[in-house]
Structure formats: C-alpha cells, structure tokens
Amino acid sequence: MVVQNCHFAFDDGLREERGFEIMNENYGAIVRSCTMSGFAQAMHIIGFNDMLIEGCTITDNITGVNLCCLGSPSNNPNPDLGGGARGSAGGNTITGHTEYGLVNSTTNVIYAKYNTWDHNPPLENADYRNEGTGNIMVE
Secondary structure (H helix, E strand, O other): OEEEOOEEEOOOOOOOOEEEEEOOOOOOOEEEOOEEEOOOEEEEEOOOOOOEEEOOEEEOOOEEEEEOOOOOOOOOOOOEOOOOOOOOOOOOEEEOOOOEEEEEOOOOEEEEOOOEEOOOOOOEOOOEEEOOOOEEEEO
16 A cells, blocks of 8 residues: 555644544555644554655644554554664654654554654654653654
C-alpha cells in the first residue's frame, strides 16, 4: 500500500477523530508527502506495521502519531519515521500538537530521526513520549 501526496484536514475545532488509521499487518506500507492536521490523532497505527513514513507534515493535532497499544500482544507497530530499518529519509514536520508529536505505546525502539519538531533537539515528554517499554530514537 502506498499513500502519497494526500491532504487530511479536520477544521471544525472538535478534534474528535483520527485522520489516518493504519490497521493490521500492512507490511511494506509507505506514507509519503502527506499532510494531516486538526485531529485528535493524526495517525493511529495498530497491528504489526513496519510502515515507512517520510516527507509528511503532521501538525496542529492533539497527538501527531500514536503507536498503539500498550500491553496488547496483537498490537506492536514498528514504523520508520526516519533513520530506521526501512530506510526512511525522515523529513517529516511533526509540530504544533497540544500533547505530543509521537507517542510510543509499544515494546519497540522507534526511529524518528531527521525530522522537524517543536524543539531542536526534540524533547522527551514535550515533542514525544514513551508509554510502553520501547524507546524513540530522535535527532
């Protein structure tokens, strides 16, 4: 699956929905050059995804990218947002969220290098948050 050059926006101010939900085993999925703004969660990723995410603008949501779900053996996504095993170049803009740009509720080490964040360098518990036993690698 390739999702490219798409624009997902929700602008009624309620922020109740997910902009983009990736479910189950979408091995090899690519999300490139997409814009997602105005949602409770711009991207909600569950299952055993190893998707590549690059060149996206993920701004002005409550949470930018949420990797679900803590404690669930059937949900342990491992996306590459930059510098990971899939070879993502990063280049994502992950800014302006009221909570976090990236939340990792998995056991995986998530790569999210070479991106633009609200802080430079990105700050844990400001730009991103680990809620599982994994970690987030940023630069």
